[in-house]
Each structure stands twice: as structure tokens, then as C-alpha cells.
Amino acid sequence: MDVLQVAGFLDNSLVNGKGLRAVLFLSGCHHNCKGCHNKAMQDFCYGEKVCIQEILLRIKNNMPLIKGVTFSGGEPFEQADTLYKLAWAVKSEGLNIWCYTGYTLEYILDNLNNKGWRELISSIDVLVDGRFEEEKAAKDLRYRGSSNQRIIDVKESLKNNNITIYNVD
Ligand code: SF4
Numbered sequence: 001m002d003v004l005q006v007a008g009f010l011d012n013s014l015v016n017g018k019g020l021r022a023v024l025f026l027s028g029c030h031h032n033c034k035g036c037h038n039k040a041m042q043d044f045c046y047g048e049k050v051c052i053q054e055i056l057l058r059i060k061n062n063m064p065l066i067k068g069v070t071f072s073g074g075e076p077f078e079q080a081d082t083l084y085k086l087a088w089a090v091k092s093e094g095l096n097i098w099c100y101t102g103y104t105l106e107y108i109l110d111n112l113n114n115k116g117w118r119e120l121i122s123s124i125d126v127l128v129d130g131r132f133e134e135e136k137a138a139k140d141l142r143y144r145g146s147s148n149q150r151i152i153d154v155k156e157s158l159k160n161n162n163i164t165i166y167n168v169d
Contacts, residue, residue: 006025104129
């Protein structure tokens with residue numbers, strides 16, 4: 001059975017990516033950013049273990065209302081080995097995927113041999129990357145906490161071999 005350590009779930013949200021989206025918060029993060037808003041979720045044991053089939057069912061119960069699913073945390077890439085299976089199932093339902101990560105896209109691409117990283121990044125449409133930097137935080141930033149973080153169109157970036165910023169308008 002494929003199980004994820006889940007810190008939280010929102011059936012629908014407008015602030016965690018473009019359009020109405022389900023949001024899955026994954027437990028566990030090593031980044032330890034100063035000013036982290038989700039400190040409790042840094043703990044790899046926080047929350048509960050949930051089978052990916054159960055999460056998928058809950059997501060499907062919100063279709064066709066939602067446009068996609070957002071993975072947040074915590075650090076979703078720490079559970080990539082199981083999370084990619086959920087991501088692939090979500091994609092097969094025709095939903096798009098946003099993912100928040102403290103890693104940069106460049107770092108992820110340099111470490112594709114980490115378990116599940118290649119599979120997970122290949123399923124993500126939009127990546128909001130980089131650690132939260134308190135001194136670069138601003139309230140008016142859409143879909144991100146600090147200005148160093150980038151909202152990246154992953155498919156275009158991989159196709160062009162160049163970071164392509166996603167147009168949020
Ligand atoms: S990456 Fe996110 S969850 Fe992890 S420490 Fe930084 S702000 Fe907190």
C-alpha cells in the first residue's frame with residue numbers, strides 16, 4: 001500500500017496556485033527557513049499516514065469544480081518516491097499540478113537520481129521553487145512568500161532547457 005505522511009488537505013483553495021485547487025500538505029522538511037510559516041510541518045511524523053487511493057478519491061469528489069492539485073508542505077520532494085504515484089494518477093484525471101518546494105529547479109535537475117525525483121518533476125506543471133527568505137518576504141506577492149521564489153512553467157523550461165517563468169495572469 002502506498003502511503004504518504006500528510007500534514008493537511010484542503011478540498012478547494014484559491015490562494016495556492018491558479019484556479020480553484022485541492023491542496024495536499026506533505027509532512028517533513030529539512031530546509032529550516034527562518035520565519036517558516038509551517039514550522040509544525042517540518043516534523044516528518046506530523047499529521048497522519050494516508051493511503052494515496054484515499055487522497056485520490058477525495059480529489060475526485062471535487063471534480064469538476066477544481067482545476068488542479070497543489071502539493072505543498074513541508075517539502076513534497078522528501079516523499080517523492082510515493083508522491084509521484086499520486087501525481088501520475090492526478091494527471092490521468094486531466095488535472096494540472098502545482099508544487100511548492102524549497103529546492104530550486106536547477107538542484108532538482110542535478111539530483112534526478114534521488115528516489116522518485118525524476119518521476120515527480122515530470123508530472124509537475126508549475127513549480128514554485130526556492131526556500132522562503134524572510135528578508136525578501138512581501139504580502140503582495142501572488143502565490144509565493146518571498147521574492148526569490150520563482151513560479152516556473154516546468155514543461156516549457158524542460159523543452160527550452162531554460163527557466164521559463166509561468167504567467168499567472
Ligand atoms: S521549505 Fe517551507 S516548510 Fe520547509 S522550512 Fe522552508 S518555509 Fe518551512
